[in-house]
Every structure is written in structure tokens, then in C-alpha cells.
Amino acid sequence: MERIEAITAVHHPVRRRIYDYLSLHGTAQVTTLARALGLQVGSVSHHLRMLKRAGVVEHAPDTTGDRRTSWWQTSRSGLTWSAEDFTDSPADALLAREAERANVETHVGRLRAWHRRTAPLPEWARAAFSIDTLAWATPDELEALSAAMRETFAAWQAGIDESDAEADADAERRPVFVFAHGFPTVP
Incomplete structure (x- = not known):
């Protein structure tokens, strides 16, 4: 069973974008994440710490030898859960249902963005x-x-x-x- 901390951490909108970026690209520096996602470096660092605390991302080896930057990667390949996994804790069940709602909004938002595209593809x-x-x-x-x-x-x-x-x-x-x-x- 997934830990509620991991579920809620990933389903914050900014953290979801960070997690998705790392899932696609493998590893990235904080500055790369900030630039790619249009966010401030400090904000990205904060959200990475939250994801790390939840066990969703981890520091990645620095292959450049430049110790001034930190590299990050996902520590897992996905999350699978149901709000029914948390019936022992009403508070956790509520958080899991909210994460499910946020997940569906992410899915539908991406689908809407695809259908609203203006560039012909x-x-x-x-x-x-x-x-x-x-x-x-x-x-x-x-x-x-x-x-x-x-x-x-x-x-x-x-x-x-x-x-x-x-x-x-x-x-x-x-x-x-x-x-x-x-x-x-x-x-």
C-alpha cells in the first residue's frame, strides 16, 4: 500500500509537474527544472525537498563533477492506490480522495489542452x-x-x-x- 505522504506529495500541481518532468527525462538539475517548468529555482528546491521527504524523488549522482548544482531523479516509477486503502484513517481517506480528484483534474486538463491546441499537428x-x-x-x-x-x-x-x-x-x-x-x- 502506498504511503499517504507520497500520494499527497505528488498530487500538488507543481510537484506533479516536477515528478512528470523527472519521469520523462531521468535526471535534472534544479535550474533545468525551473527553466523548463517556468518556475523560480527556490520554489523548485522547496518542492523537491517535499517530494524527497515523501520518498518520491532522490538526489542523483552528479556526472558533471560540478558540485555547485544538485541533480534529482525519481525514486519510483509510479503510484498506485485507492482511497479505499485508507479506511482505517478518515483523515488519510480524505487526503487520498482529494489526491484522486487532483489526479483526474490533471488527466482531464491534459486532454482539454490537447483538444484546444491551435497548432496543426x-x-x-x-x-x-x-x-x-x-x-x-x-x-x-x-x-x-x-x-x-x-x-x-x-x-x-x-x-x-x-x-x-x-x-x-x-x-x-x-x-x-x-x-x-x-x-x-x-x-
Whole structure:
């Protein structure tokens, strides 16, 4: 089970952006993070300390030998939780539900930004997708689907990471956000 400190730390909007950046780029200096995210260095340092305290990021080795800067990396590859994991503590359950809400807002915000884009990206528009389905399932069957999707996403990402060295020099790589939700509903 995830610790509530890790869940709440990542779902602060600025910390989520920092975590996502590090997840994509592996390691980064504080100044690089600040510049890439349009934030102040002091703010980034503060949020990195909060993420470190929660066990979500850690200092990375400085490969440049320049001891004036600090390098950071994620210490984990993701978070998986449910508000139901925290039924023993009403306060933690409330925090977990709020983190779920913030997570959904992040997902929907990214989707809205994609649909509001003004620059034409025909090759990306053809590649983008939306998948949904409606089916009968038990909680165990829905959990099995969740596990299968995580495995599929991990295998897909690993395949991309392995092909980086072999990538066509003309191919354009961009950060790509993929998400899916599965939950009980009423038709």
C-alpha cells in the first residue's frame, strides 16, 4: 500500500509537474527544472525537498563533477492506490480522495489542452486515440484488467526506451500522455 505522504506529495500541481518532468527525462538539475517548468529555482528546491521527504524523488549522482548544482531523479516509477486503502484513517481517506480528484483534474486538463491546441499537428492527430468500452465485470475482473493495462503500458514504454538508440534521426519524439479509467457505472 502506498504511503499517504507520497500520494499527497505528488498530487500538488507543481510537484506533479516536477515528478512528470523527472519521469520523462531521468535526471535534472534544479535550474533545468525551473527553466523548463517556468518556475523560480527556490520554489523548485522547496518542492523537491517535499517530494524527497515523501520518498518520491532522490538526489542523483552528479556526472558533471560540478558540485555547485544538485541533480534529482525519481525514486519510483509510479503510484498506485485507492482511497479505499485508507479506511482505517478518515483523515488519510480524505487526503487520498482529494489526491484522486487532483489526479483526474490533471488527466482531464491534459486532454482539454490537447483538444484546444491551435497548432496543426496532423501526424499526431492521426496517432492520438480514445478508447472506451462498457462491459459487465466483477471487482476481481476489473482489477485483472488494471494489472494487464499496467503491464501493457510498461512493456510499450520499455520498447520505446530500448529503441531510443536505434530511432530514426528524422522521427519526432514528444512526451505522450496515456491514461485510462475503469470504474463501475450505470448505463
